[in-house]
Structure formats: structure tokens, C-alpha cells
Amino acid sequence: MTFEKNILCIGAGYVGGPTMAVLARKCPLYRVTVVDIDPVRIAAWNSDELPIYEPDLKEIVRATRGKNLFFSNDIPGGIRDNDIIFVSVNTPTKTFGVGAGMAADLQYWEKTARQILQHSRSSKIVIEKSTLPVKTAQAMENILQCTNSSISFDVLSNPEFLAEGTAVKDLENPDRILIGSRETESGLKARETIEDIYANWVPREKIIKSNIWSSELSKIVSNAFLAQRISSVNAISALCEKTDADIIEVAKAVGMDSRIGPKFLNASVGFGGSCFRKDILNLVYLCRHYGLSEVADYWEGVVKINQYQQERFLLNMMTAMFNTLTDKKICLYGFSFKANTGDTRQSPAIFIAGRLLEEKAEVIITDPRALSNARSDLAGMEGRISFVEDPYAAAHGCHAIAVLTEWDIYRRLDFRKIFDGMIKPASIFDGRNILDHRQCFEIGFNVYPIGKPPLTHF
Numbered sequence: 001m002t003f004e005k006n007i008l009c010i011g012a013g014y015v016g017g018p019t020m021a022v023l024a025r026k027c028p029l030y031r032v033t034v035v036d037i038d039p040v041r042i043a044a045w046n047s048d049e050l051p052i053y054e055p056d057l058k059e060i061v062r063a064t065r066g067k068n069l070f071f072s073n074d075i076p077g078g079i080r081d082n083d084i085i086f087v088s089v090n091t092p093t094k095t096f097g098v099g100a101g102m103a104a105d106l107q108y109w110e111k112t113a114r115q116i117l118q119h120s121r122s123s124k125i126v127i128e129k130s131t132l133p134v135k136t137a138q139a140m141e142n143i144l145q146c147t148n149s150s151i152s153f154d155v156l157s158n159p160e161f162l163a164e165g166t167a168v169k170d171l172e173n174p175d176r177i178l179i180g181s182r183e184t185e186s187g188l189k190a191r192e193t194i195e196d197i198y199a200n201w202v203p204r205e206k207i208i209k210s211n212i213w214s215s216e217l218s219k220i221v222s223n224a225f226l227a228q229r230i231s232s233v234n235a236i237s238a239l240c241e242k243t244d245a246d247i248i249e250v251a252k253a254v255g256m257d258s259r260i261g262p263k264f265l266n267a268s269v270g271f272g273g274s275c276f277r278k279d280i281l282n283l284v285y286l287c288r289h290y291g292l293s294e295v296a297d298y299w300e301g302v303v304k305i306n307q308y309q310q311e312r313f314l315l316n317m318m319t320a321m322f323n324t325l326t327d328k329k330i331c332l333y334g335f336s337f338k339a340n341t342g343d344t345r346q347s348p349a350i351f352i353a354g355r356l357l358e359e360k361a362e363v364i365i366t367d368p369r370a371l372s373n374a375r376s377d378l379a380g381m382e383g384r385i386s387f388v389e390d391p392y393a394a395a396h397g398c399h400a401i402a403v404l405t406e407w408d409i410y411r412r413l414d415f416r417k418i419f420d421g422m423i424k425p426a427s428i429f430d431g432r433n434i435l436d437h438r439q440c441f442e443i444g445f446n447v448y449p450i451g452k453p454p455l456t457h458f
């Protein structure tokens with residue numbers, strides 16, 4: 001079969017895999033190939049056990065794989081055979097040298113650019129899907145245009161706004177698609193080509209176009225705004241706990257203002273995930289680089305509040321449990337950074353588990369999807385840790401439960417049965433405010449929500 005278009009994606013991670021699976025599903029006349037340097041990941045994409053969990057993803061991959069969706073390790077071949085190349089390699093925070101702990105580590109990105117240059121035999125459109133510091137496209141262009149070849153490259157920015165846990169839904173029905181390009185003749189033509197791909201399933205009015213720098217910056221700013229809302233509500237949750245106000249009531253009243261809106265106003269143990277922290281730190285680094293220290297300080301506050309909230313949660317546990325956690329058995333309900341994903345990158349659970357172990361507590365972890373990631377996150381940490389699939393068995397014999405992920409299953413558990421199996425006094429620290437606190441209290445638990453007065457039997 002000849003396909004209308006041949007599309008390559010470099011990077012088969014949380015973004016590349018689902019994005020290309022949905023693209024292949026929506027565009028049966030396009031051939032979509034996803035390549036990665038990691039052979040284990042590619043083997044998993046070609047198996048029944050996909051490397052990541054997302055609702056509905058397996059069904060889409062099953063329906064398209066081998067027909068118009070292909071996963072491969074042949075990066076040179078992929079570059080040669082495709083003229084439209086999405087790049088969704090990882091851009092983590094730099095851990096060494098200049099900008100360590102703040103700037104984006106662009107080594108994977110640059111290596112990809114060099115690979116594209118080396119293996120291209122025809123002109124290409126190269127699309128940044130990864131989240132990148134503003135002006136990265138310039139560096140990409142400089143690398144791609146450093147030889148005198150007749151091959152030309154158009155570099156576009158098309159950041160991905162999917163949220164893990166709802167990736168398929170977000171990809172199928174995005175709020176918007178953003179495509180940034182150079183405003184040259186060939187840049188605008190390349191932009192049209194990418195717009196036509198999305199127009200297969202996204203209404204044209206949702207496809208917005210901009211200059212390339214606005215596009216790069218918009219992605220980082222979107223994440224910064226989302227994280228800022230979480231830190232704002234979490235900051236107020238601390239004040240609520242001091243004043244007997246209830247953060248759920250406050251957030252509802254505030255969120256009903258149509259200028260503010262109700263989303264992303266749930267107080268919690270803090271945000272996690274691979275993006276928010278890294279993208280804000282990157283923004284902070286950029287601002288400092290351009291001499292905007294007040295702007296940098298402002299955004300850095302979002303990350304600081306997030307750290308504060310996690311530490312505060314741990315200190316609240318300590319205080320409630322008579323100022324010692326030594327030899328106490330604490331069960332963590334949830335380890336992924338949010339519900340409906342197995343992803344644990346930057347999950348508050350990693351921090352909380354580590355701090356509990358420092359306090360010499362015994363930690364029992366349960367999670368419906370994230371136990372294998374939890375095992376590798378905590379490998380090497382000293383102390384007593386166990387991983388138990390069944391939430392009832394996990395809490396049995398424990399002094400306390402800390403709810404760290406808002407998995408729906410936790411709302412529906414039989415807390416009477418759980419209470420009966422626990423050491424008394426039994427406590428629940430609801431780091432996501434998802435449980436029926438009054439009911440848990442009436443069963444006999446001491447209940448410590450976030451940003452609300454605790455319900456205790458003392």
C-alpha cells in the first residue's frame with residue numbers, strides 16, 4: 001500500500017508513543033513510524049505489555065500497529081524514509097555543570113538534530129514536540145544548516161499539551177493545537193503541511209499558529225500557570241489549617257468566579273510529574289539568563305511552595321503521631337504522581353517515602369499501576385519498604401494510611417474493614433482530599449485532610 005504521507009517520530013516515550021498512536025488511528029492513509037534509542041522500550045511497544053499505561057491506549061495501538069503504525073530501533077532508516085519528523089525526546093533538568101538543577105539538558109535534543117543531519121537524503125520538516133527553552137529552534141536550525149548541502153530543513157514548534165492519565169482523550173479532542181514556524185515562505189508552507197495533518201480530526205479553529213518563539217514559550221508558560229494554580233491553592237491550604245477555614249469551601253467560592261474558573265483548584269500534597277518542576281525551573285533559568293531576576297524569583301516561588309507543601313504534609317504526620325514515626329507502619333495509598341498513570345517521575349510519594357524512611361518508619365506501598373516504577377525509584381533507599389498490590393492487605397497492621405494519589409478505587413474501599421485490621425489509634429492523612437472524611441472519622445479513624453480542620457477522637 002502506498003501512503004499519502006510518511007511521518008516519523010523520534011522518541012517513543014509518554015508523548016511520542018500516545019501522540020503517534022492517535023495520529024495513526026485518525027489518519028489511516030498516513031504511515032507513522034516511532035523510533036527510539038532504547039531497544040527495551042521499542043520491544044515493549046511491539047508487545048502486549050506497553051511501556052506506559054494510559055486509558056484506551058492499548059486498544060488504539062492494537063488497532064493500528066503493523067497496519068500504519070510501526071515501532072522501530074532503526075533511527076537512520078526512519079530519518080531517510082520520512083520527510084516529516086516529530087522529535088519528542090526527553091529534555092530533563094540538567095544535573096551537572098552550568099545551569100545544573102535549573103536549565104534544560106539539551107544533549108538528547110542536540111544528538112537528535114545531528115542524527116537528522118547525518119542521515120537525511122532529502123529535505124525535511126522537523127517538528128519540536130518536546131518542551132524546549134525558547135530559542136531552541138535557532139540552535140536546531142544552526143546544526144541542520146551547517147553543511148552546504150542542497151537539502152533544506154524547516155524547523156517548527158508544535159508543543160504537546162496532553163496530560164498523563166488523560167492522554168488519549170486530550171489527543172483526540174485537544175483544547176488547541178499550536179504550530180509555530182518561521183514566517184518565511186517555506187516556514188509558512190511547512191506550517192500548512194502540519195496543520196493539514198491535524199485537520200484530519202481537529203477543527204481548524206482550534207489549530208492556532210504563531211511565530212516559532214511564541215510557540216516554544218507558550219508551552220512552558222502553560223505549565224507554569226497550571227503549577228502556579230496548584231501552588232496557590234496549596235499555599236492557602238496552609239493558612240486554612242491555621243484558621244479553621246476549609247480549603248474545599250474556599251476553592252469552591254473562588255473557583256465560581258468565572259474569571260478564575262474551578263479547575264486545578266484541588267489542594268493536595270503537591271504536584272509531581274516529569275514536566276511542571278522542570279519547565280518552571282527552566283523558565284526561571286531563562287529569566288535569570290536575560291537579567292530578569294524579579295520575574296525569576298516570582299516563578300521560583302511556585303516550586304518552593306510545592307516543596308514546602310510536601311514537607312508540611314510529612315511534618316503534620318509527625319505531629320499527629322505523637323512526634324515520632326520510628327517503627328510505625330505507614331501505608332502509602334498511591335505512588336504515581338497522579339491517577340490513571342503508572343508514571344512516578346517527581347511524584348510527591350518519592351519524597352514522602354524517603355522522609356518516612358529517614359524517620360525510621362516502615363513504609364508499605366500500594367498502587368494499582370505504579371508498583372514497578374516505585375520499586376526502582378526507591379531502590380537503594382535504606383529502611384523497611386514493602387510493595388503490596390491489594391490496598392486492604394497493604395494497610396493491615398499499619399498505624400496510618402497516607403493517600404498520595406487520587407485513584408478512584410481508594411474512594412470506594414471498605415474503610416470499616418481497613419480500620420478493623422489496623423493498629424489503634426489509626427490515622428488517615430488524605431493528601432488528595434478524596435475520601436469521605438466524616439465517614440472515616442465515624443468509623444474510628446483520626447482524619448487529617450489537607451487545608452481542613454482534622455477530625456480526631458482525642
Ligand SMILES: NC(=O)c1ccc[n+]([C@@H]2O[C@H](COP(=O)([O-])OP(=O)(O)OC[C@H]3O[C@@H](n4cnc5c(N)ncnc54)[C@H](O)[C@@H]3O)[C@@H](O)[C@H]2O)c1
Pocket residue numbers: 010011012013014015016035036037038041075088089090091108109111112129130131132160161162163164274275
Ligand atoms: N510526559 C508528559 O506528560 C509531557 C507532556 C507534554 C510535553 N512533554 C515533553 O515531551 C518531551 C518528551 O517527554 P516524555 O515524557 O515522552 O519523555 P520520555 O522520557 O518518556 O521519552 C523520551 C524518549 O526519547 C528517547 N530518546 C532520547 N534521546 C533519543 C535519541 N537521540 N534518539 C531516539 N530516541 C531518543 C528516550 O529513550 C525516551 O524513550 C519532553 O520534552 C517533555 O517535557 C511531556
